[in-house]
Amino acid sequence: MSDEQKPARLPGPATVAIHGAVEAKRSGQPIVPPIVRSATFQWATPEDGELRYGRYGNPNQLLVGRKIAALEGSEAAVALGSGMGATAMTFLALAEAGDHIVASKYLYGATHTLLERELPRRGVETTFVEPESLAGWQDALQPNTRVFHVELPTNPSLRFFDPRPIAALAHEHGITVTCDATFASPMNFRGIEAGIDVIIHSATKYLGGHSDLIAGAVAGTRGLVEEVSRLSRLYGPALDPDAAWLLDRGMRTLEVRVARHNTNATAIAEWFETKEEVVTTIYPGLPSHPDHAIAAELMNGFGGMVSIVLAGGGDAADRFLGELKVASAAPSLGGVETLLSQPRHTSHAHLSPGEREALGILEGFVRISVGIENVEDLIADFDQALGSC
Template sequence: MAKHKREAQLATTSVHGGHADRVPGASVVPPIIQSSTFHWATPDDGELLYSRFGNNPNQLQVGAKVAAIEGTEAGVALGSGMAAVAMTLLALTKAGDHIVAASGLYGATHALLGQELPRRGIETTFVDPDIGEWEKALLPETRLLYIEIPVNPTLRILDPRPIIELAKEKGVHVVCDATFSSPVNFRAADLGIDVVVQSATKYLGGHSDIIAGVVTGPSEVIDEVTKMSRLYGPSLDPNAAWLLDRGIRTLDVRLKRHNENAMAVAQFFESRSEVERVLYPGLESHPDHELAQEIMNGFGGVVSIVLKGGGEAADNFMEHLKLGMCAPSLGGVETLVSQPRYTSHASLTPDQRRVQGIPDGFVRLSIGIEAAEDLIADFEQALSG
């Protein structure tokens, strides 16, 4: 009787996934293949290898690794998270098509959907999380439904299950940006989401030293995304692909520390009179806490707060930080603090930000893996500064 092959756990796949079969004398760590092109004697040699095509060995290895972690058929690594989003949307739509998207999205994604794609004849309807709104927004031309879990930076958790069922009923794709959760905290494909996009700059890379993006999903979708990438050119540099592969090896242990630290920090801020509101899915006060417990394995490393005193209070808080660094981005081992009005949502008007729950005084904290006690001490003195 044939033995059933046991599926490896995520922590194991993060270390070994995507690597070539072991042969005597092979390096334990995959080498960096820093070459733009490769010898190709005849068409019988197989596919033409060219790093802009995304088939450099380092690019292929990390794409396969993320797909294995996510539990999807295939994956492709690209030059940034926005490249992953843009190439996916262009691969799945054409002029005359329609997209339905959640209203609360990363600022650049919102701008891509609302400003750039209409120039190409692709329209988007933005809707609130209520499933009835999604149903009403559907048109005969609708080709995909786009969501983020959690939403940046409000950390609202949208229930994807009714949206997935609606998509199946209508025969359209569901695309989910799972950057904030990572595959450690949210198993998108297991729930039935077709395509997952992530900024690998964040938790997957984990060290704030690369810009990268990944798309995972069915082979036929990844093939189309790869075609778009070869046309538009946002391939991932081999050295960055190698660094991404190295970062992913510690993904599981890093995320567990991020989760623990963020919970401790969120509880601290909830006890402070200077803070008007704390947004963290792990807190019982979060409007989506029960849903987060139901569909997520962890609550993530990002905590958002709204300070009393508005933008002036937020500026003062950030000016007094000594350990937390004032910088955009998230998901690195160090703690990064930013105000979305200056960074991720700077392209939106103050009124648009308020509608999305991002008033002046809103501060987003990407909690690193430092000692939680040291972080809390820093935040305490910054609040008092």
């Protein structure tokens, strides 16, 4: 076979996360892209291209958008100023007054509030469903349904549902499927390949990976990304060049970080399963997890998030978090350092104990974002902290 006949070899995800598109080098090209802090750009007519004014985009932000599209295998992607900016702009792009959304009931708290309380003020209603049941999605369908929204894996209950039947049903009815895949990162789950139309990330988490920036991203068709970009020019959640540069810097190590998150979390979940102070250990990689089989089929790794329920309830959880020495108590995830939080105090504080229980968030529920420290040090830290429970 001549070189011309050979199909083009696609670079692997670690290469894409480092280089973006692999293209010919030019002399003197910096190996690390410079931060371009200019708030405005030479621009006289539309022929001058996409760089015009910082709220519309900047070179660092455009670069990470292209990388995220390549990692997700989508036509396009845009990086924005936060994960919630990305989520809100996506819903506004897909639904207008009079439209309807069907969403999984397992959602990050702010996304739930946006759908339940904020979008109805703009004329967009949402029905929440148990995502496991296809009949639930079917029953919730209305003639004005425009979006099916899921989170995979879910925050903080770590459920993983098969999106393929949900996507098939949606597409029969011309409905767009959106998925917040923050907990997986593009290394562990490529939703576009599973039939999802739009992938949303809080890039604050695994994509950035160092708990030092706030950013978000939307990946999908060129048309959808253009509409999200148009709205973000109006609503203003632009990603500034410094945060975009840090995000690009973090993404360069995404593949090795996520591999280590996966192995550390697996070891920690297996260890917690043996502890009598812990009544439940939730990790999609454990055979005891209800979604283990589908997660094993669709995910490349089971992720860095582990949730546990302490036998001693909320008081024990407060004491456990207070005793940690290597890990910290803080409400974020996806960074190199291990962070623990109690959703009843953070992302799901707006719900009643009964509402939390219906989502699997029982008294004593602790969410652990397992970092990439030496796993023996983390286990030793958890072991000494469990002594207080």
